[in-house]
Amino acid sequence: MTGITRPSAGFTRRTLLSTGAAALAMPMLGRRANAATTELTMLAWYGHAEPDIVAEFEAANNVKFVPKYYSGGDNMVGLISQSPPGTYDVILSDAEYVQGLNDAGYIEELDPKDFPLDDYFPEFQKFPGNWKDGHLFSMMTRFGFLGVSYNTDALTAKDVDSYNVYWNEKIKGKVGHYDWHLPNLGQISLLNGNANPYDIDAAAWGAVKDKTKSLRPQIGGFFDYGGTFSSLKSGQMLAMAGIGDWITGVLQKSGAKVASHIPQEGGLQWSECFCIGKNSPKADLAKKWIQYITSAKGQVKSAEMVAYPALIPNQKGWDLLNQVDPAEAKRQGMTKDAGNAMDMIRSGRIHYRQWPVQQDLGTWNDFWSEYKGA
Numbered sequence: 025m026t027g028i029t030r031p032s033a034g035f036t037r038r039t040l041l042s043t044g045a046a047a048l049a050m051p052m053l054g055r056r057a058n059a060a061t062t063e064l065t066m067l068a069w070y071g072h073a074e075p076d077i078v079a080e081f082e083a084a085n086n087v088k089f090v091p092k093y094y095s096g097g098d099n100m101v102g103l104i105s106q107s108p109p110g111t112y113d114v115i116l117s118d119a120e121y122v123q124g125l126n127d128a129g130y131i132e133e134l135d136p137k138d139f140p141l142d143d144y145f146p147e148f149q150k151f152p153g154n155w156k157d158g159h160l161f162s163m164m165t166r167f168g169f170l171g172v173s174y175n176t177d178a179l180t181a182k183d184v185d186s187y188n189v190y191w192n193e194k195i196k197g198k199v200g201h202y203d204w205h206l207p208n209l210g211q212i213s214l215l216n217g218n219a220n221p222y223d224i225d226a227a228a229w230g231a232v233k234d235k236t237k238s239l240r241p242q243i244g245g246f247f248d249y250g251g252t253f254s255s256l257k258s259g260q261m262l263a264m265a266g267i268g269d270w271i272t273g274v275l276q277k278s279g280a281k282v283a284s285h286i287p288q289e290g291g292l293q294w295s296e297c298f299c300i301g302k303n304s305p306k307a308d309l310a311k312k313w314i315q316y317i318t319s320a321k322g323q324v325k326s327a328e329m330v331a332y333p334a335l336i337p338n339q340k341g342w343d344l345l346n347q348v349d350p351a352e353a354k355r356q357g358m359t360k361d362a363g364n365a366m367d368m369i370r371s372g373r374i375h376y377r378q379w380p381v382q383q384d385l386g387t388w389n390d391f392w393s394e395y396k397g398a
Contacts, residue, residue, distance in 0.1 A: 060086070061082075061086050061087060061088045062085075062086060062087050062088070062306065062309065063087075063088055063089075063090050064087050064088070064089050064090065064113050064114060064306055064309055064310065064313065065089075065090045065091075065092070065111065065112050065113045065114070065301075066089050066090070066091045066092070066112065066113065066114045066115075066116070067091075067092050067094065067100065067103060067104065067112040067114070067115045067116065067301075068091060068092075068093060068094070068114075068115070068116035069093065069094065069095070069116060069296070069331075070093045070095070070249060070331055071329050071330065071331020071332060072091070072116055072329075072331075073089040073090075073091035073093075074329075074330065074331060076325065076328075076329065076330045077317075077325050077326070077329060080325075081313060081316050081317075081322075085309065085312065087309065092112070095248055095249050096203075096204045097117070097118045097120065097121040097204075097206070098204075098389065100115075100117060100118075100121065101121065101124070101125075104125070104130050104301075105128075105130075109301075109302050109303040110301065110302070110303040110304055110305060111301065112301040112304070113300070113301055113304040113305075113306045113307070113309070113310045114298060114299070114300065114301065114304075114310045114313055114314070115130070115131060115298070115299045115300070115301050116165075116296055116297070116298055116299075117131075117162060117296070117297055117298075117299055118294060118295065118296060118297070118377070119151065119152065119153035119154065119162075119164065119295035119296070119297050119376070119377075119378075120153060120206070120295075120376075120377055120378045120379050121153075121379075122153045122154060122161055122162045122297055122299065123153060123156060123161075124379075125161075125299065126156060126161045129302055130301070130302050131161055131162070131299040131300060131301060131302055132161075132299070132300040132301070132302055132304070132307060133159055133160065133161055134160045134161060134162070134163065134299075134300065134311070134314075135160070136160045138311060138315065139160075139163050139314065139315060139318055140315075140318055140319060140338065140340075143320070143338050143339055143340045143341075144164075144337045144338055144339065145337055145338075145339055145366060147337075147366070147369060147370075148164055148337035151164045151295065151297075151337075152376060152378075153295070153297065153378075154297060161299060162297035162298060162299040163297060163298050163314050163318050164295055164296070164297045164337050165296055165297060165298050165314075165317050165318055165322075165323075165326055165336070165337075166295075166296050166323075166326045166327070166329075166334035166335065166336055166337075167293055167294060167295040167296065167334060167335050167336075167337065168268055168269055168270045168293070168294055168333075168334045168335055169268050169269065169284075169286055169291045169292070169293055169294075169335075169365075169368070169374060170207050170210075170211070170266065170267060170268040170291055170292040170293070170294060170377070171184075171211075171268055171284055171285050171286040171287055171291040171292075172184040172187065172189060172190075172263060172265075172284065172285050172287055173256065173263065173264040173265075173267045173268060173271065173272050173282065173283070173284045174189070174262065174263045174264070174282065174283060174284075174285070175256070175259060175261075175262040175263070175281060175282055176281045176282060176283050177259075177281050178194070178195060178198075178259075178262040178263075179192075179195070179262065179263065181285060184263070184285045184287060185285065185287050185288050186215070186287045186288055186289060187211055187212070187214065187215040187265075187287055187289055188215065189263060189287075190239055190242060190263060190265055191238075191239060191242060192263075195242070195262045195263050196241070196242050197242065197243075197244045198244050198260070198261055198262040198263065199239070199242045199243050199244060199261065199262070199263045199264075199265065200243070200244055200245050200246070200247050200252065200255055200256075200260075200261035200263070200264045200265070201243060201245070201246045201247065201264070201265050201266055202247060202252050202264060202265065202266035202267045202271075203246040203247055203248055203396075204266060205388045205389055205391070205392035206222075206377055206378075206379075206388070207265075207266035207267070207292055207294070207377060208236075208265050208266040208392070209232060209236065209388060209391075209392070210222060210292050210375070210377055211265060211266065211292065212232050212235050212236050212239075213228070213232050214289040214290050214291075214292075214375070215235065215289050216228065216231055216232055216235055217289075218232075220375065220381075221292070221375055222375075222377075222378045222379065222380050222381055223380075223381040223382060224380075224381075224382060224383075225382055226382070229380075229382070229383055233391055236391075236395055237395060237398065240395065240398050244260070244261055245260075245261065246396055247261075247264075252264060252267060252271055253271060253274070253275065256271070256272070256275060256280065256282050257275055257278070257280045257282075267284070268284045268291070268294075269284045269333065269356065270294070270332040270333065270334060271284075271332060272284045273332070273333040273355070273356070274330075274331070274332055274333065286368065286373060286374070290372075290373050290374065290375060291368075291373060291374050291375070292374070292375055292376075292377045293369070293374050293375065293376050293377060294377055295376065295377070296334070298313070298314045298317065298318075300314070318338060319338075319341075320338060320340040320341045320343070320344045321344065322341075323336040323337075323338040323340075323341025323344070323345075324336075324341055324344050324345050324348060324349070326341075327341065327345055327352065327353075327356065327358070328345075328349060328352060333352070333356060334356075335356055335357070335358060335365050336358070342358045342359075345358055346358070346359060
Protein backbone atom coordinates (compact mmCIF):
# COMPACT_ATOMS: atom_id res chain seq x y z
CA MET A 25 0.00 0.00 0.00
CA THR A 26 1.50 3.34 -0.97
CA GLY A 27 1.57 6.31 1.36
CA ILE A 28 -0.68 9.34 1.08
CA THR A 29 2.02 11.92 0.56
CA ARG A 30 0.64 14.22 -2.11
CA PRO A 31 2.17 17.70 -2.23
CA SER A 32 0.23 20.92 -1.79
CA ALA A 33 0.13 21.37 -5.56
CA GLY A 34 -3.32 19.80 -5.37
CA PHE A 35 -4.57 22.98 -3.65
CA THR A 36 -4.45 24.93 -6.90
CA ARG A 37 -6.14 28.27 -7.50
CA ARG A 38 -8.51 26.42 -9.83
CA THR A 39 -9.48 23.95 -7.10
CA LEU A 40 -10.00 26.67 -4.49
CA LEU A 41 -12.08 28.82 -6.82
CA SER A 42 -14.26 25.87 -7.74
CA THR A 43 -14.91 24.88 -4.13
CA GLY A 44 -14.72 28.13 -2.22
CA ALA A 45 -18.03 29.63 -3.27
CA ALA A 46 -19.96 26.52 -2.33
CA ALA A 47 -18.08 26.31 0.93
CA LEU A 48 -18.93 29.84 1.97
CA ALA A 49 -22.56 29.23 1.12
CA MET A 50 -22.84 26.51 3.77
CA PRO A 51 -24.52 27.68 6.98
CA MET A 52 -22.78 27.90 10.32
CA LEU A 53 -24.38 25.19 12.42
CA GLY A 54 -22.97 26.42 15.69
CA ARG A 55 -24.72 26.88 18.99
CA ARG A 56 -24.50 29.94 21.17
CA ALA A 57 -22.29 29.28 24.15
CA ASN A 58 -22.82 30.64 27.62
CA ALA A 59 -20.51 33.51 28.48
CA ALA A 60 -18.94 31.50 31.31
CA THR A 61 -17.77 28.74 28.99
CA THR A 62 -14.86 28.61 26.56
CA GLU A 63 -15.86 28.32 22.92
CA LEU A 64 -13.89 25.84 20.84
CA THR A 65 -14.43 26.07 17.10
CA MET A 66 -14.52 22.83 15.12
CA LEU A 67 -14.49 22.35 11.34
CA ALA A 68 -15.76 18.83 10.66
CA TRP A 69 -18.11 16.46 8.94
CA TYR A 70 -21.62 16.58 10.41
CA GLY A 71 -22.01 14.78 13.73
CA HIS A 72 -18.62 15.36 15.31
CA ALA A 73 -19.71 18.23 17.56
CA GLU A 74 -23.13 16.84 18.48
CA PRO A 75 -24.04 16.01 22.11
CA ASP A 76 -23.56 12.24 21.80
CA ILE A 77 -19.88 12.90 21.02
CA VAL A 78 -18.92 16.09 22.86
CA ALA A 79 -21.31 16.53 25.84
CA GLU A 80 -19.12 14.69 28.34
CA PHE A 81 -15.99 16.59 27.29
CA GLU A 82 -17.85 19.92 27.33
CA ALA A 83 -19.14 19.34 30.86
CA ALA A 84 -15.77 18.22 32.21
CA ASN A 85 -13.87 21.13 30.68
CA ASN A 86 -16.42 23.99 30.74
CA VAL A 87 -16.29 24.11 26.95
CA LYS A 88 -18.88 24.66 24.25
CA PHE A 89 -18.03 23.50 20.74
CA VAL A 90 -19.03 25.83 17.91
CA PRO A 91 -19.08 23.63 14.79
CA LYS A 92 -18.93 24.47 11.12
CA TYR A 93 -19.87 21.40 9.10
CA TYR A 94 -18.74 20.55 5.59
CA SER A 95 -19.25 17.69 3.14
CA GLY A 96 -16.16 16.55 1.22
CA GLY A 97 -12.51 17.45 1.44
CA ASP A 98 -12.59 20.06 -1.34
CA ASN A 99 -15.30 21.93 0.54
CA MET A 100 -13.17 21.81 3.71
CA VAL A 101 -10.20 23.32 1.88
CA GLY A 102 -12.34 26.12 0.49
CA LEU A 103 -13.55 27.03 3.97
CA ILE A 104 -10.07 27.09 5.50
CA SER A 105 -8.45 28.96 2.64
CA GLN A 106 -10.97 31.80 2.89
CA SER A 107 -10.83 32.14 6.69
CA PRO A 108 -8.26 34.03 8.76
CA PRO A 109 -5.61 31.91 10.56
CA GLY A 110 -6.86 30.82 13.95
CA THR A 111 -10.51 30.65 12.86
CA TYR A 112 -10.73 26.92 13.57
CA ASP A 113 -9.28 25.44 16.75
CA VAL A 114 -9.94 21.84 15.78
CA ILE A 115 -10.08 20.54 12.20
CA LEU A 116 -11.35 17.12 11.19
CA SER A 117 -9.75 16.17 7.88
CA ASP A 118 -9.90 13.10 5.70
CA ALA A 119 -6.42 11.61 5.77
CA GLU A 120 -5.65 12.29 2.11
CA TYR A 121 -6.03 16.03 2.69
CA VAL A 122 -3.84 16.34 5.80
CA GLN A 123 -0.54 16.80 3.99
CA GLY A 124 -2.08 19.45 1.77
CA LEU A 125 -3.26 21.29 4.87
CA ASN A 126 0.20 20.94 6.36
CA ASP A 127 2.00 22.14 3.24
CA ALA A 128 -0.34 25.12 3.01
CA GLY A 129 0.41 26.04 6.64
CA TYR A 130 -3.12 25.45 7.92
CA ILE A 131 -2.38 23.05 10.82
CA GLU A 132 0.01 22.74 13.76
CA GLU A 133 2.55 19.98 14.36
CA LEU A 134 1.63 17.52 17.13
CA ASP A 135 3.87 15.81 19.70
CA PRO A 136 3.47 12.01 19.38
CA LYS A 137 4.13 11.61 23.12
CA ASP A 138 0.88 13.45 23.83
CA PHE A 139 -1.31 10.76 22.27
CA PRO A 140 -2.05 7.02 22.81
CA LEU A 141 -0.36 5.77 19.64
CA ASP A 142 0.91 2.65 21.42
CA ASP A 143 -2.73 1.62 21.91
CA TYR A 144 -3.38 1.77 18.15
CA PHE A 145 -3.19 -1.21 15.83
CA PRO A 146 0.29 -1.25 14.22
CA GLU A 147 -1.20 -0.37 10.81
CA PHE A 148 -2.37 2.97 12.19
CA GLN A 149 0.56 4.05 14.35
CA LYS A 150 2.37 5.52 11.33
CA PHE A 151 -0.69 5.99 9.16
CA PRO A 152 -0.06 7.64 5.77
CA GLY A 153 -1.11 11.27 5.82
CA ASN A 154 -0.68 11.76 9.57
CA TRP A 155 3.08 11.95 9.34
CA LYS A 156 5.64 13.79 7.21
CA ASP A 157 9.40 13.35 7.55
CA GLY A 158 8.97 11.84 11.00
CA HIS A 159 6.73 14.64 12.26
CA LEU A 160 3.10 14.14 13.33
CA PHE A 161 0.40 16.52 12.09
CA SER A 162 -2.88 14.71 12.77
CA MET A 163 -4.32 11.82 14.76
CA MET A 164 -6.48 9.30 12.97
CA THR A 165 -9.66 8.84 14.98
CA ARG A 166 -11.99 6.68 12.84
CA PHE A 167 -12.28 4.96 9.48
CA GLY A 168 -14.61 2.86 7.37
CA PHE A 169 -14.92 0.92 4.15
CA LEU A 170 -16.58 1.96 0.89
CA GLY A 171 -18.14 -0.60 -1.42
CA VAL A 172 -21.56 -1.21 -2.96
CA SER A 173 -24.50 0.10 -0.91
CA TYR A 174 -27.84 -1.33 -1.96
CA ASN A 175 -31.49 -2.08 -1.30
CA THR A 176 -31.73 -5.65 -0.03
CA ASP A 177 -35.23 -6.13 -1.49
CA ALA A 178 -34.01 -5.26 -4.99
CA LEU A 179 -30.54 -6.85 -5.04
CA THR A 180 -28.94 -9.96 -3.57
CA ALA A 181 -25.52 -10.42 -2.00
CA LYS A 182 -24.48 -12.22 -5.18
CA ASP A 183 -25.62 -9.27 -7.33
CA VAL A 184 -23.42 -6.81 -5.45
CA ASP A 185 -20.26 -8.90 -5.36
CA SER A 186 -18.95 -6.81 -8.26
CA TYR A 187 -19.09 -3.11 -9.08
CA ASN A 188 -20.58 -4.27 -12.38
CA VAL A 189 -23.91 -4.28 -10.55
CA TYR A 190 -24.11 -0.54 -11.26
CA TRP A 191 -24.77 -1.43 -14.93
CA ASN A 192 -27.54 -3.93 -14.08
CA GLU A 193 -30.58 -3.19 -16.28
CA LYS A 194 -33.06 -3.88 -13.49
CA ILE A 195 -31.83 -0.86 -11.53
CA LYS A 196 -31.48 1.54 -14.49
CA GLY A 197 -32.25 5.06 -13.32
CA LYS A 198 -32.05 3.87 -9.72
CA VAL A 199 -28.27 4.07 -9.26
CA GLY A 200 -27.06 7.08 -7.29
CA HIS A 201 -23.70 8.70 -6.73
CA TYR A 202 -22.50 10.20 -3.49
CA ASP A 203 -21.36 13.47 -5.02
CA TRP A 204 -17.57 13.29 -4.60
CA HIS A 205 -15.11 12.25 -7.28
CA LEU A 206 -12.50 10.46 -5.14
CA PRO A 207 -14.61 7.52 -3.88
CA ASN A 208 -16.62 7.08 -7.08
CA LEU A 209 -13.72 7.17 -9.51
CA GLY A 210 -11.68 5.03 -7.12
CA GLN A 211 -14.32 2.31 -7.33
CA ILE A 212 -14.36 2.40 -11.13
CA SER A 213 -10.56 2.20 -11.09
CA LEU A 214 -10.76 -0.92 -8.92
CA LEU A 215 -13.29 -2.42 -11.32
CA ASN A 216 -10.84 -1.78 -14.15
CA GLY A 217 -8.28 -3.90 -12.32
CA ASN A 218 -5.85 -1.21 -11.15
CA ALA A 219 -3.81 -2.50 -8.19
CA ASN A 220 -3.59 1.02 -6.75
CA PRO A 221 -6.78 2.74 -7.89
CA TYR A 222 -5.30 6.23 -7.49
CA ASP A 223 -1.83 5.67 -8.96
CA ILE A 224 -2.67 5.14 -12.63
CA ASP A 225 -1.01 6.31 -15.84
CA ALA A 226 -2.62 8.30 -18.66
CA ALA A 227 -3.95 5.22 -20.45
CA ALA A 228 -5.52 3.80 -17.30
CA TRP A 229 -6.98 7.20 -16.44
CA GLY A 230 -8.54 7.37 -19.90
CA ALA A 231 -10.04 3.92 -19.36
CA VAL A 232 -11.50 5.00 -16.01
CA LYS A 233 -13.13 7.99 -17.67
CA ASP A 234 -14.55 5.88 -20.48
CA LYS A 235 -15.95 3.28 -18.08
CA THR A 236 -17.46 5.97 -15.88
CA LYS A 237 -19.13 7.71 -18.83
CA SER A 238 -20.70 4.41 -19.85
CA LEU A 239 -22.48 4.36 -16.48
CA ARG A 240 -24.20 7.72 -16.97
CA PRO A 241 -27.49 6.30 -18.43
CA GLN A 242 -27.93 4.27 -15.22
CA ILE A 243 -27.64 7.24 -12.89
CA GLY A 244 -30.70 8.68 -11.18
CA GLY A 245 -28.98 11.42 -9.26
CA PHE A 246 -25.98 12.88 -7.46
CA PHE A 247 -26.54 13.30 -3.75
CA ASP A 248 -25.11 15.08 -0.74
CA TYR A 249 -25.06 13.57 2.76
CA GLY A 250 -28.75 14.12 3.46
CA GLY A 251 -29.89 13.21 -0.04
CA THR A 252 -28.01 9.94 0.09
CA PHE A 253 -29.79 8.99 3.30
CA SER A 254 -33.25 9.89 2.08
CA SER A 255 -32.96 8.39 -1.41
CA LEU A 256 -31.79 5.03 -0.07
CA LYS A 257 -34.34 5.00 2.73
CA SER A 258 -37.25 5.78 0.41
CA GLY A 259 -36.15 3.34 -2.29
CA GLN A 260 -35.72 6.17 -4.80
CA MET A 261 -32.23 4.75 -5.32
CA LEU A 262 -31.62 0.99 -5.23
CA ALA A 263 -27.82 1.17 -5.35
CA MET A 264 -25.42 3.91 -4.33
CA ALA A 265 -21.83 4.32 -5.46
CA GLY A 266 -19.16 5.99 -3.35
CA ILE A 267 -20.47 5.19 0.15
CA GLY A 268 -20.56 2.35 2.66
CA ASP A 269 -21.69 1.42 6.16
CA TRP A 270 -21.20 4.98 7.38
CA ILE A 271 -24.60 5.63 5.81
CA THR A 272 -26.30 2.24 5.53
CA GLY A 273 -25.42 1.38 9.13
CA VAL A 274 -27.55 4.27 10.38
CA LEU A 275 -30.39 3.35 8.04
CA GLN A 276 -30.33 -0.28 9.18
CA LYS A 277 -30.89 0.84 12.76
CA SER A 278 -34.08 2.60 11.65
CA GLY A 279 -35.32 -0.52 9.88
CA ALA A 280 -34.42 0.36 6.29
CA LYS A 281 -33.72 -2.62 4.06
CA VAL A 282 -30.25 -1.59 2.97
CA ALA A 283 -26.72 -2.93 3.37
CA SER A 284 -23.16 -2.36 2.17
CA HIS A 285 -20.82 -4.97 0.74
CA ILE A 286 -17.16 -5.03 -0.29
CA PRO A 287 -17.17 -6.66 -3.76
CA GLN A 288 -14.57 -9.00 -5.17
CA GLU A 289 -12.63 -6.12 -6.75
CA GLY A 290 -11.96 -4.73 -3.26
CA GLY A 291 -13.02 -1.68 -1.31
CA LEU A 292 -11.76 1.74 -0.34
CA GLN A 293 -10.98 3.05 3.14
CA TRP A 294 -11.97 6.50 4.27
CA SER A 295 -10.00 7.76 7.26
CA GLU A 296 -10.78 10.78 9.45
CA CYS A 297 -8.11 12.60 11.43
CA PHE A 298 -8.14 15.47 13.92
CA CYS A 299 -5.70 18.37 13.58
CA ILE A 300 -5.12 21.60 15.49
CA GLY A 301 -5.72 24.70 13.40
CA LYS A 302 -2.74 26.94 12.74
CA ASN A 303 -2.45 29.81 15.21
CA SER A 304 -5.34 28.55 17.30
CA PRO A 305 -5.47 30.61 20.51
CA LYS A 306 -6.81 27.52 22.28
CA ALA A 307 -4.32 24.93 21.06
CA ASP A 308 -3.90 23.36 24.51
CA LEU A 309 -7.64 22.77 24.80
CA ALA A 310 -7.76 21.48 21.23
CA LYS A 311 -4.99 19.01 22.10
CA LYS A 312 -6.97 17.92 25.15
CA TRP A 313 -9.96 17.22 22.90
CA ILE A 314 -7.89 15.07 20.54
CA GLN A 315 -6.49 13.16 23.53
CA TYR A 316 -10.05 12.52 24.71
CA ILE A 317 -11.49 11.35 21.37
CA THR A 318 -8.51 9.05 20.71
CA SER A 319 -8.72 7.44 24.18
CA ALA A 320 -10.58 4.15 24.58
CA LYS A 321 -13.65 5.92 25.98
CA GLY A 322 -13.66 8.54 23.23
CA GLN A 323 -13.14 5.86 20.59
CA VAL A 324 -16.27 4.03 21.71
CA LYS A 325 -18.26 7.25 21.32
CA SER A 326 -16.79 7.68 17.86
CA ALA A 327 -17.67 4.12 16.83
CA GLU A 328 -21.26 4.62 17.97
CA MET A 329 -21.71 8.16 16.61
CA VAL A 330 -25.40 8.83 15.96
CA ALA A 331 -24.72 10.69 12.70
CA TYR A 332 -22.75 7.84 11.15
CA PRO A 333 -20.91 4.84 12.63
CA ALA A 334 -17.26 4.03 12.05
CA LEU A 335 -14.45 1.64 12.75
CA ILE A 336 -11.81 2.82 15.22
CA PRO A 337 -8.00 2.39 15.19
CA ASN A 338 -7.46 2.06 18.97
CA GLN A 339 -7.21 -1.59 20.10
CA LYS A 340 -8.30 -0.68 23.64
CA GLY A 341 -11.28 1.04 22.08
CA TRP A 342 -12.21 -2.25 20.40
CA ASP A 343 -11.93 -4.04 23.75
CA LEU A 344 -14.13 -1.49 25.50
CA LEU A 345 -16.72 -1.51 22.70
CA ASN A 346 -17.02 -5.29 23.01
CA GLN A 347 -17.74 -4.83 26.71
CA VAL A 348 -20.32 -2.05 26.47
CA ASP A 349 -21.93 -2.70 23.08
CA PRO A 350 -21.05 -6.18 21.79
CA ALA A 351 -23.84 -6.10 19.18
CA GLU A 352 -22.38 -3.01 17.49
CA ALA A 353 -18.86 -4.40 17.74
CA LYS A 354 -20.06 -7.52 15.94
CA ARG A 355 -22.09 -5.59 13.36
CA GLN A 356 -19.08 -3.51 12.35
CA GLY A 357 -16.57 -6.36 12.50
CA MET A 358 -14.61 -5.08 15.50
CA THR A 359 -14.27 -8.43 17.24
CA LYS A 360 -11.54 -11.05 17.36
CA ASP A 361 -13.51 -13.29 15.01
CA ALA A 362 -11.93 -14.33 11.72
CA GLY A 363 -12.77 -11.97 8.88
CA ASN A 364 -12.93 -8.90 11.10
CA ALA A 365 -12.14 -5.40 9.84
CA MET A 366 -8.41 -5.70 10.44
CA ASP A 367 -8.32 -9.06 8.64
CA MET A 368 -9.87 -7.37 5.61
CA ILE A 369 -7.16 -4.72 5.61
CA ARG A 370 -4.37 -7.24 6.13
CA SER A 371 -5.63 -9.46 3.32
CA GLY A 372 -5.19 -6.62 0.83
CA ARG A 373 -8.90 -6.24 0.05
CA ILE A 374 -8.99 -2.63 1.23
CA HIS A 375 -7.18 0.30 -0.42
CA TYR A 376 -6.65 3.66 1.25
CA ARG A 377 -8.53 6.44 -0.48
CA GLN A 378 -6.03 9.08 -1.56
CA TRP A 379 -5.35 11.89 -3.98
CA PRO A 380 -4.52 10.90 -7.55
CA VAL A 381 -0.79 10.35 -7.92
CA GLN A 382 -0.18 10.79 -11.66
CA GLN A 383 -2.91 13.35 -12.33
CA ASP A 384 -3.68 16.67 -10.67
CA LEU A 385 -6.55 16.66 -8.17
CA GLY A 386 -8.24 19.32 -10.28
CA THR A 387 -8.15 17.01 -13.29
CA TRP A 388 -10.29 14.45 -11.47
CA ASN A 389 -12.59 17.21 -10.22
CA ASP A 390 -13.00 18.64 -13.73
CA PHE A 391 -13.89 15.26 -15.18
CA TRP A 392 -16.44 14.69 -12.41
CA SER A 393 -18.11 18.01 -13.22
CA GLU A 394 -18.17 17.09 -16.91
CA TYR A 395 -19.65 13.67 -16.12
CA LYS A 396 -22.38 15.14 -13.93
CA GLY A 397 -23.37 17.57 -16.64
CA ALA A 398 -23.52 14.96 -19.41
